[in-house]
Amino acid sequence: MTELYAEELRVRDKGRLLVVRFHEGDAYDIPAELLRVESPSAEVQGHGPGQEVLVTGKAAVTIVGIEAVGSYAVKLIFSDGHDTGLYTWPYLAHLGRNRDSLMADYERRLAQAGQSRG
Numbered sequence: 001m002t003e004l005y006a007e008e009l010r011v012r013d014k015g016r017l018l019v020v021r022f023h024e025g026d027a028y029d030i031p032a033e034l035l036r037v038e039s040p041s042a043e044v045q046g047h048g049p050g051q052e053v054l055v056t057g058k059a060a061v062t063i064v065g066i067e068a069v070g071s072y073a074v075k076l077i078f079s080d081g082h083d084t085g086l087y088t089w090p091y092l093a094h095l096g097r098n099r100d101s102l103m104a105d106y107e108r109r110l111a112q113a114g115q116s117r118g
Contacts (some may be wrong), residue, residue, distance in 0.1 A: 016032050018032065026093065030092070054110070
């Protein structure tokens with residue numbers, strides 16, 4: 001089994017989309033908002049199960065920078081200053097494959113909390 005890695009990363013739509021193309025051919029357009037609210041950082045995910053934080057007000061967030069982290073991940077820098085999540089290739093593939101269901105779940109959690117995407 002070959003290790004997953006991205007062949008191409010591009011920011012499109014004025015920073016609103018990250019295009020990821022993997023070496024085996026899969027390609028995904030992942031919204032910056034989803035990348036931000038599902039950041040793998042401790043600030044968003046907490047330090048263990050049940051410590052996840054519902055991030056709100058990120059509908060207009062954009063990606064302003066990408067930095068390579070070895071050969072296994074990238075650090076995304078967002079317009080709101082967030083830059084502590086390390087997005088591994090498998091995690092980016094997960095976000096890309098499950099984009100629609102993750103966004104629907106995020107919107108459901110926002111509604112339950114009386115919040116909006118704005």
